[in-house]
Amino acid sequence: MSESNQEFIVISGARENNLKNVSxxxxxxxxxxxxxxxxxxxxxxxxxxxxxxxxRLLNENFSMFVRSFLPRVPQPDADAI
Numbered sequence: 054m055s056e057s058n059q060e061f062i063v064i065s066g067a068r069e070n071n072l073k074n075v076s077x078x079x080x081x082x083x084x085x086x087x088x089x090x091x092x093x094x095x096x097x098x099x100x101x102x103x104x105x106x107x108x109r110l111l112n113e114n115f116s117m118f119v120r121s122f123l124p125r126v127p128q129p130d131a132d133a134i
Contacts, residue, residue, distance in 0.1 A: 062078070062079040062103065063078050063133070064078075064098070064102060064131055065134075066133070067130070068130045068131065069094075069098075069101040069129055071093075072094045072102075075094065077098075079103075102131060105129050106128070106134045109126045109128060112126065
């Protein structure tokens with residue numbers, strides 16, 4: 054069965070904090086749990102990559118006036134999201 058990329062959050066080459074060129078596909082509309090040893094990059098994927106990009110894209114929908122009151126969220130260090 055061919056699954057389209059619209060059914061996944063696709064991250065290519067993430068390099069936030071201790072992540073070194075990590076690529077993954079996370080299914081949309083599913084509960085996803087990140088597990089691993091301390092320092093393996095769980096928080097970097099969730100907060101510094103996915104949440105930062107989501108916030109940045111959401112803020113682009115607001116007018117420049119509203120954006121001037123919002124915190125500036127830099128684009129995550131990744132090849133593509």
